[in-house]
Amino acid sequence: MKERIRSYKGAIFDLDGVIVDTAKFHFLAWRELASQLGFVFTEEDNERLKGVSRVRSLEILLEIGGLQLADEEKIELADRKNKNYVEYISSIDESELLPGAKDYLLLLKAKGVSIALGSASKNADLILSKLNIRHMFDAIVDGNKVSKAKPDPEVFLLACAELGLKPDECVVYEDALAGIQAAVAAGMKTVGIGKPSHLPGADIVIAGLHELLL
Ligand code: B16
Numbered sequence: 001m002k003e004r005i006r007s008y009k010g011a012i013f014d015l016d017g018v019i020v021d022t023a024k025f026h027f028l029a030w031r032e033l034a035s036q037l038g039f040v041f042t043e044e045d046n047e048r049l050k051g052v053s054r055v056r057s058l059e060i061l062l063e064i065g066g067l068q069l070a071d072e073e074k075i076e077l078a079d080r081k082n083k084n085y086v087e088y089i090s091s092i093d094e095s096e097l098l099p100g101a102k103d104y105l106l107l108l109k110a111k112g113v114s115i116a117l118g119s120a121s122k123n124a125d126l127i128l129s130k131l132n133i134r135h136m137f138d139a140i141v142d143g144n145k146v147s148k149a150k151p152d153p154e155v156f157l158l159a160c161a162e163l164g165l166k167p168d169e170c171v172v173y174e175d176a177l178a179g180i181q182a183a184v185a186a187g188m189k190t191v192g193i194g195k196p197s198h199l200p201g202a203d204i205v206i207a208g209l210h211e212l213l214l
């Protein structure tokens with residue numbers, strides 16, 4: 001099974017939770033915003049924001065705080081959180097890569113597999129540059145390029161098209177259920193990263209990319 005997974009012509013990677021754990025920096029920035037707004041935001045709350053767009057994340061946060069705000073205020077708060085978050089990720093480096101991520105990308109490259117990113121983040125380019133792996137991607141499709149959030153298949157279909165491949169030639173690596181659903185809707189093979197009970201519908205579920213090195 002693992003050998004077959006590594007032999008697909010295209011590999012499309014989600015970013016947060018697959019290549020790097022940016023969720024912890026999102027958490028710090030959202031928690032600070034919640035504190036400024038006068039309520040507590042917990043790590044458990046943060047789980048609900050994984051794989052979710054920035055705007056939708058803010059809406060969930062405001063729901064948790066029991067706040068209803070006008071659209072202009074929401075834009076200001078999302079910007080404020082993002083500036084803080086960007087400050088956190090500006091100081092990351094290769095040491096933040098999740099176990100096996102770089103070696104797995106290198107293994108696929110050596111096999112001639114085309115590699116794409118399919119992430120909801122609008123900061124994906126900056127993060128890939130900081131991790132020193134940007135050059136390994138043949139296509140980068142992020143939150144700046146798509147209008148529909150996962151579970152809509154748009155992000156993965158675009159990534160596949162940018163690689164010049166067909167959906168059934170691609171495998172998606174994803175840690176969020178909505179992302180697995182998006183990949184299934186796109187007609188692609190799926191590798192779930194995390195716990196099998198959290199990722200029904202994935203073709204296989206592994207704890208991390210390091211498991212595919214063997
Ligand atoms: P940004 P992924 C997602 O990344 C994160 O999991 C999610 O928590 C975040 O809200 C979203 O990116 C948008 O990020 O604020 O940087 O645009 O898992 O799709 O790689």
Ligand code: MG
Nearest residue numbers: 014016017051
């Ligand atoms: Mg993710």
